[in-house]
Amino acid sequence: MSLSEPPEAVAARVDVLAAARWLAGRVLRTPVLRAPAIDRLAGARVLLKAENLQAGGSYKMRGGLLAAGRLAAAGHRGVVAQSTGNHAVATALAAQRFGLAATVVLPVDATLTKVARARAAGAAVLLAGTTVEERLAVARQVSDETGHPIVDAYDHPDVVAGQGTASLELIEEAERAGTPLDTLVLPVGGGGGVAGACLAAAGRPIKVYGVEPCGADSLARSLAAGHPVAVEPAPTIADGLRPSCVGELPFAILRTRLSGAAQVDDDEIAAAFRLLLLELKVLVEPSGAAGLAGVLRLATEGTSRSLASEGAPEPSTEHADDGRRRTVGVVLTGGNVTAELVAELTAAARPEQRMAMV
Amino acid sequence: MSLSEPPEAVAARVDVLAAARWLAGRVLRTPVLRAPAIDRLAGARVLLKAENLQAGGSYKMRGGLLAAGRLAAAGHRGVVAQSTGNHAVATALAAQRFGLAATVVLPVDATLTKVARARAAGAAVLLAGTTVEERLAVARQVSDETGHPIVDAYDHPDVVAGQGTASLELIEEAERAGTPLDTLVLPVGGGGGVAGACLAAAGRPIKVYGVEPCGADSLARSLAAGHPVAVEPAPTIADGLRPSCVGELPFAILRTRLSGAAQVDDDEIAAAFRLLLLELKVLVEPSGAAGLAGVLRLATEGTSRSLASEGAPEPSTEHADDGRRRTVGVVLTGGNVTAELVAELTAAARPEQRMAMV
Numbered sequence: 001m002s003l004s005e006p007p008e009a010v011a012a013r014v015d016v017l018a019a020a021r022w023l024a025g026r027v028l029r030t031p032v033l034r035a036p037a038i039d040r041l042a043g044a045r046v047l048l049k050a051e052n053l054q055a056g057g058s059y060k061m062r063g064g065l066l067a068a069g070r071l072a073a074a075g076h077r078g079v080v081a082q083s084t085g086n087h088a089v090a091t092a093l094a095a096q097r098f099g100l101a102a103t104v105v106l107p108v109d110a111t112l113t114k115v116a117r118a119r120a121a122g123a124a125v126l127l128a129g130t131t132v133e134e135r136l137a138v139a140r141q142v143s144d145e146t147g148h149p150i151v152d153a154y155d156h157p158d159v160v161a162g163q164g165t166a167s168l169e170l171i172e173e174a175e176r177a178g179t180p181l182d183t184l185v186l187p188v189g190g191g192g193g194v195a196g197a198c199l200a201a202a203g204r205p206i207k208v209y210g211v212e213p214c215g216a217d218s219l220a221r222s223l224a225a226g227h228p229v230a231v232e233p234a235p236t237i238a239d240g241l242r243p244s245c246v247g248e249l250p251f252a253i254l255r256t257r258l259s260g261a262a263q264v265d266d267d268e269i270a271a272a273f274r275l276l277l278l279e280l281k282v283l284v285e286p287s288g289a290a291g292l293a294g295v296l297r298l299a300t301e302g303t304s305r306s307l308a309s310e311g312a313p314e315p316s317t318e319h320a321d322d323g324r325r326r327t328v329g330v331v332l333t334g335g336n337v338t339a340e341l342v343a344e345l346t347a348a349a350r351p352e353q354r355m356a357m358v
Numbered sequence: 359m360s361l362s363e364p365p366e367a368v369a370a371r372v373d374v375l376a377a378a379r380w381l382a383g384r385v386l387r388t389p390v391l392r393a394p395a396i397d398r399l400a401g402a403r404v405l406l407k408a409e410n411l412q413a414g415g416s417y418k419m420r421g422g423l424l425a426a427g428r429l430a431a432a433g434h435r436g437v438v439a440q441s442t443g444n445h446a447v448a449t450a451l452a453a454q455r456f457g458l459a460a461t462v463v464l465p466v467d468a469t470l471t472k473v474a475r476a477r478a479a480g481a482a483v484l485l486a487g488t489t490v491e492e493r494l495a496v497a498r499q500v501s502d503e504t505g506h507p508i509v510d511a512y513d514h515p516d517v518v519a520g521q522g523t524a525s526l527e528l529i530e531e532a533e534r535a536g537t538p539l540d541t542l543v544l545p546v547g548g549g550g551g552v553a554g555a556c557l558a559a560a561g562r563p564i565k566v567y568g569v570e571p572c573g574a575d576s577l578a579r580s581l582a583a584g585h586p587v588a589v590e591p592a593p594t595i596a597d598g599l600r601p602s603c604v605g606e607l608p609f610a611i612l613r614t615r616l617s618g619a620a621q622v623d624d625d626e627i628a629a630a631f632r633l634l635l636l637e638l639k640v641l642v643e644p645s646g647a648a649g650l651a652g653v654l655r656l657a658t659e660g661t662s663r664s665l666a667s668e669g670a671p672e673p674s675t676e677h678a679d680d681g682r683r684r685t686v687g688v689v690l691t692g693g694n695v696t697a698e699l700v701a702e703l704t705a706a707a708r709p710e711q712r713m714a715m716v
Binding site for chain 2: 031033052053057113274277278280281282283284335337338339340342343346347349
């Protein structure tokens with residue numbers, strides 16, 4: 001650990017390390033995968049952490065389990081959560097494991113797979129509106145009535161630390177393999193995962209980037225403004241990246257530690273989805289594929305123009321300053337998709353794209 | 359190792375162990391995955407060895423690499439192979455790694471992904487007819503003209519031993535986890551993989567089963583007849599399981615060691631494909647999903663009626679004789695699929711199937 005690290009950051013990194021110790025054996029240690037075609041397209045060695053294979057189908061299980069475990073240990077009997085889906089599923093499964101009652105609030109247009117998974121885990125599922133504000137209002141009402149605390153989907157220290165353990169595993173595995181990360185890229189919804197990644201990477205020379213859909217670029221606007229800025233999220237296939245505003249707690253970490261934020265459109269996300277499916281052979285939901293879409297956009301541009309922070313370096317340039325081949329880590333955050341969307345996104349592959357991929 | 363094991367079997371198991379030592383670090387050690395929904399449907403603990411994530415997209419890389427490595431060490435300058443696809447891809451990649459010239463012969467109706475992957479690895483690709491006899495005739499001609507030996511897709515000791523290492527890794531990982539396999543199930547084309555599984559399991563109380571498409575049941579007919587019996591393979595989405603006859607070498611192993619052969623139809627294979635995609639989050643080609651389809655058929659039947667060998671026990675009964683929950687291992691042998699077939703198979707999911715899966 002670097003002595004030049006400010007004290008509060010050291011403490012926060014310690015939270016990720018403590019979360020990793022507590023979660024060891026409680027969550028799946030997901031594999032790190034590679035595909036030659038993805039390396040070629042990115043112009044770098046790309047290490048993909050397959051959290052779509054995590055219990056519950058997403059890395060949200062890490063933070064959800066840590067938060068629920070702490071509540072159970074403190075004597076609570078139940079928990080309330082709101083999210084676009086994966087945090088609700090994770091909270092439902094985590095509550096089931098610790099014998100807590102769970103109430104989860106999802107949008108009325110939530111992915112059916114996520115609603116069904118939360119119900120299957122025994123949670124009471126409420127559907128409310130389409131915005132985070134509408135869901136929060138219902139969650140607060142349930143919390144007031146039952147006395148069960150809310151575990152926020154990203155504005156919660158256990159969630160940030162828990163999600164950060166996925167990045168920590170990737171960072172450590174890359175080091176053990178002799179190919180330490182130069183860059184680490186995650187999708188951004190409320191910013192909990194990428195904030196956890198910043199903490200996990202603290203003290204190491206790793207640039208961390210966030211990727212958000214073009215029409216839901218709260219993080220880029222917030223970084224430019226210096227404070228959280230809400231947006232009216234446009235429709236996107238990345239249903240998990242639709243929160244209207246980056247969380248206060250993640251933003252406090254991201255504003256000083258993040259190297260930049262990239263934006264990708266639905267076509268780029270769909271192309272990354274197909275690449276992960278047909279080349280890496282794993283099913284990653286569009287939100288989870290956005291990180292790779294960001295890496296490929298930056299590789300194509302070969303510049304830092306799409307990065308929100310001024311002066312950010314080019315993360316996908318083929319070689320590091322010392323001539324080593326650059327290594328880029330990407331967390332594939334989730335894999336909960338309906339059969340319909342898989343059919344739609346694979347049918348949309350153009351023949352020339354398909355051949356270009358092999 | 360059991361003393362009651364006949365000597366030739368001990369020797370053959372030794373070949374798998376030697377292959378595993380040679381392949382360590384040369385192939386990916388693929389993860390063993392699980393999904394609660396699959397356990398529920400199978401009525402057992404199901405451990406799935408994700409060889410669809412193997413280099414080249416299938417477990418054929420193991421035997422192909424071992425065979426090519428031996429040829430290169432013996433001073434050969436090239437290699438010839440014929441197959442429905444994955445062995446050709448594996449041989450092309452293995453030849454590339456050892457600096458050998460490769461000529462591979464595939465059927466005219468081969469999966470485009472497999473043709474493109476073999477070409478991308480620098481092999482000369484020839485397309486010949488639709489039957490194994492037509493491909494073999496061309497392969498023999500090329501071998502005669504070039505002097506480069508043929509590595510058969512299954513009738514070759516290195517291929518049987520190499521493919522057996524996937525089963526060995528699964529057997530050993532299940533033991534380390536404290537849940538040793540009661541049953542091990544693989545799809546059957548020419549029988550090389552399941553013969554390797556029998557060798558890997560030798561000396562342990564593991565029942566090994568093979569699964570073949572209903573219209574390409576050479577193994578079941580061969581077991582009944584006591585010698586290899588060729589069939590006219592009917593069309594099936596499991597393009598890798600279409601060889602007209604089980605190989606001589608695999609059959610010599612299978613006739614005394616296999617516990618039985620199950621047959622599955624295309625609908626059952628498609629259902630297993632969707633289950634692996636949406637629940638396990640991995641893309642497995644139909645041929646590679648046939649093993650799980652066999653496990654689910656046996657679980658549904660709850661009897662040994664579909665097994666070719668008389669008196670075979672029920673592999674998917676929920677509990678072993680001693681009351682432990684039964685553990686079933688399945689090797690997911692490959693994942694090379696076109697976008698079109700993914701779209702077709704996911705669009706075909708009926709709503710009630712989709713909900714039943716969550």
